[in-house]
Amino acid sequence: MKAAVWHGVKDIRVEDVELKPLKDDEVVVKVAWAGICGSDLHEYVEGPVFIPVEKQDELTGGLAPLTMGHEFAGVVEKVGPAVTDVKVGDHVTVNPTITHERWADDVDVYDGYSFIGLSCDGGFASHVNVPAHNVYKLPSDFPLKLAATIEPTAVAVQAVKEGDLRFGETVAIFGAGPIGCLVVAAAKAAGARKIIVCDLSENRLKKAQEMGATDVINSGEVNAVEEIHKLVPNGVDVSFEVAGVQPTFIQAIESTKARGTMVIVSIFARPIEFNPMLLTNTGVKVTSTIAYSRDAFQKTVDLVSQGKIKVEPIITKQIGLDDIVTEGFDTLISDKTQAKILVELSGE
Secondary structure, eight states, X not given: OEXXXXXXXXXXXXXXXXXXXXXXXXXXXXXXXXEOOHHHHHHHHHOOSSSOOSSOOTTTOOOSSEEOOOEEEEEEEEEOTTOOSOOTTOEEEEOOEEESOOSOSSOOGGGOEEEBTTTBOOSSBSEEEEEGGGEEEOOTTSOXXXXXXXXXXXXXXXXXXXXTOOTTOEEEEEXXXXXXXXXXXXXXXXXXXXXXXXXXXHHHHHHHHHHTOSEEEETTTSOHHHHHHHHSTTOEXXXXXXXXXXXXXXXXXXXXXXXXXXXEOSOOSSOOOOXXXXXXXXXXXXXXXXXXXXXXXXXXXXXXXXXXXXXGGGEEEEEEGGGIIIIIIHHHHHXXXXXXXXXXXXXX
């Protein structure tokens, strides 16, 4: 079968690979759609970040070169002999997080985690083997194309949970890329009354409005912190840093009310510096998130499949697997009008 395989920086190849033997507790998923994530882009541009290159990953046994793709959905085509709660024909999305504790309902990923599609073979292929514990059933009539966005939406849902956002509170989001826009949708679903989004791109700000932002600020044209304080004089209840650069890290803290919360959602490509007195003088609490609990993932499946979080506007392009480098990764680097690019596999 064809797969998009990571060999190194700027070296992803669509090539023929063999599906590994199925383990007793795994299922074979025929992939319908898969999304390209910002984490995938980091691996392409400056990796390895998560991809194991010198020794096998402790949790998955994976080692580069490996098939990428951790945002995907499809149909179960085969089940291992030990699998009892998943059957052939089930429509599923995949929680790609592998942890030390496999069977707990709400594990702490910070005890150790790896990702299908980054630490072992993933969904940029026609078929992939997945532990049955990592697949989540979907209504058979729910579009699998939309289901491919559930994983990044779960990141946003977990971020909102980490911020302890309450109904009627105010939010500022720095960065209107795919995750930032999904944080908008999650904050809206959680009952935020004012959702302010800051970005340098007018196209991305328009997308944020489409996802539910109440106010947008082009931080390249005005002082974002001052504009936020005009809208919410004492500062927002919760801010989300989703850009991954030093200026927005500081702006997010400065935009948050005294004893409010700033949540780091982005992956930082390099170290940053800031004065801790920004926190000491305000009591702003800083927390972070990288993935999601199993509980948060299941809630996201329910919210998306029931239409309570609208994900369709985040999809801006659909491509074939053969074009994943030029029309996918390279396009995401050069074209900031793009949000979520989906790769069509079976297209079901």
